[in-house]
Amino acid sequence: AQSVTQLDSQVPVFEEAPVELRCNYSSSVSVYLFWYVQYPNQGLQLLLKYLSGSTLVESINGFEAEFNKSQTSFHLRKPSVHISDTAEYFCAVSPYNTDKLIFGTGTRLQVFP
Amino acid sequence: GAGVSQSPRYKVTKRGQDVALRCDPISGHVSLYWYRQALGQGPEFLTYFNYEAQQDKSGLPNDRFSAERPEGSISTLTIQRTEQRDSAMYRCASSLDGLAGTDTQYFGPGTRLTVL
Numbered sequence: 001a002q003s004v005t006q007l008d009s010q011v012p013v014f015e016e017a018p019v020e021l022r023c024n025y026s027s028s029v030s031v032y033l034f035w036y037v038q039y040p041n042q043g044l045q046l047l048l049k050y051l052s053g054s055t056l057v058e059s060i061n062g063f064e065a066e067f068n069k070s071q072t073s074f075h076l077r078k079p080s081v082h083i084s085d086t087a088e089y090f091c092a093v094s095p096y097n098t099d100k101l102i103f104g105t106g107t108r109l110q111v112f113p
Numbered sequence: 114g115a116g117v118s119q120s121p122r123y124k125v126t127k128r129g130q131d132v133a134l135r136c137d138p139i140s141g142h143v144s145l146y147w148y149r150q151a152l153g154q155g156p157e158f159l160t161y162f163n164y165e166a167q168q169d170k171s172g173l174p175n176d177r178f179s180a181e182r183p184e185g186s187i188s189t190l191t192i193q194r195t196e197q198r199d200s201a202m203y204r205c206a207s208s209l210d211g212l213a214g215t216d217t218q219y220f221g222p223g224t225r226l227t228v229l
Contacts (some may be wrong), residue, residue, distance in 0.1 A: 004155070032215055035217050043117075044156070044204070044220040045122030051215050092212045099144065099217060100169060 002027040004091050004104035012110045015083055021076040021107045023065075023091030031093040035065055035099065037089045047089070050074065053096045055110040061085075117221035119205050124193055125227045134190045134224045138207030145188050146218060147180055150202040162188060174226065195228045202226075 005024045013019050025031065035047040050061040055067040065076045088108045092101040097105060118137045126132050136143050146165050148156035156170040164185040173179070177195075182188040192199055202223045208216035 006155075009153075036220075038211065043222045044206075046217045046219075049215075049217070092155075097212065098169065099161055099214050100158040100172070101148075101156070102158065103148075105153070105155050 001103050002029075002031065002093055002095055003095055004102055006091055006104035006107050008107050009050065009105065010108045010110065013081055016080045018079050019077065019085075020048075021089050021108065021109065023074045023104060024077065025091070025093050025097060026073050027072075027075065027093060030096045033067055033095070034092040034094065035059075035063070035074070035076050036080050036090045037087050037090060038052050038106075039092065044090065047076075068103050079112050081109070081113060085109060091100075097103075115157060117205055117207050117219055119203075119221040119224050121224060123225045123227075125229065127193070127229050128197060129189065129224055130195055131193045132195055134168055134203050134226070135191075136188045136190070136207075136221060137203030138172055138186065138205070139219055141209070141217075142207035143210045144208045144218075145184075146206040146208075147188070147190050148204040149217075150204055150223070159190070159193065165203065170176070178187060192226075194227075197228045200228045 003026045009054045033050040036044045036075045037047045050067045063078045090106045091104040114228045120135045146161040147159040150156045160170040162182040177193045180190045206218040206220045208218045
C-alpha cells in the first residue's frame with residue numbers, strides 16, 4: 001500500500017520570502033512523484049513531476065522539487081514567492097504497476113503582501 | 114483547446130435519491146479517471162478507464178457506486194440511494210495514454226455533491 005504525508009496543512013509566508021512545502025511518502029514499490037496545484041476556484045493542474053533521471057525537477061513558474069529516495073521525500077521549494085502563488089498544493093504518487101494517483105491531504109500556501 | 118468538463122457543477126439531492134455525474138474528457142484522451150475529494154482532504158481514487166474498459170475499480174467504496182464509459186469518451190459516475198456521507202467534490206481527469214502511469218492527468222472543475 002502507498003500513502004502520502006503532507007505535514008503542513010497551512011503555510012503562511014510573506015511575498016518574496018522562500019518557501020518549502022514538505023511531502024513524504026510510503027510505498028512498497030517504486031513510484032512516480034507529482035505536485036499538483038489548485039488555484040482558487042480552479043481545478044487541479046500539474047505543477048511538476050519526477051519520473052526518472054535527475055532528482056531535481058523544475059516548473060515553469062520557479063518551483064522546484066527534489067526526489068530523495070533514502071528519505072522518501074519530494075519537498076517543493078521556491079526561493080521567492082509571489083502573491084499569485086497563493087493556492088493549495090497537493091503531493092501525489094503513482095506506483096509503477098498502476099495508473100492511479102494517490103494524493104496527500106494538501107498544503108494551503110497563503111502569500112501575504 | 115477545451116479541457117475536461119463536468120456536469121453538473123453543483124448537485125443537491127435528498128438522501129435515497131440516485132445521482133448521475135457526467136465527465137467529458139479532452140478529445141482523444143484514452144484514459145479517464147474518477148476521484149472523490151472530501152473537505153480538507155486530497156482527492157481519493159475511485160476508478161479509471163482505458164477507452165471503454167474499466168481497468169481498476171478498487172476505489173469504489175461500495176456497490177452503490179458504479180461508472181461507465183460505453184463509447185470510450187464521455188463517462189458517467191452513478192451513485193444509487195445516496196447517503197449524507199457521499200457528500201463531496203467528485204473530480205474527473207483524463208490523460209492521453211495512462212498505461213505507463215507517467216502521463217499528466219488533466220482535471221476537470223469537479224461536481225460538488227451535497228446530500229441532504
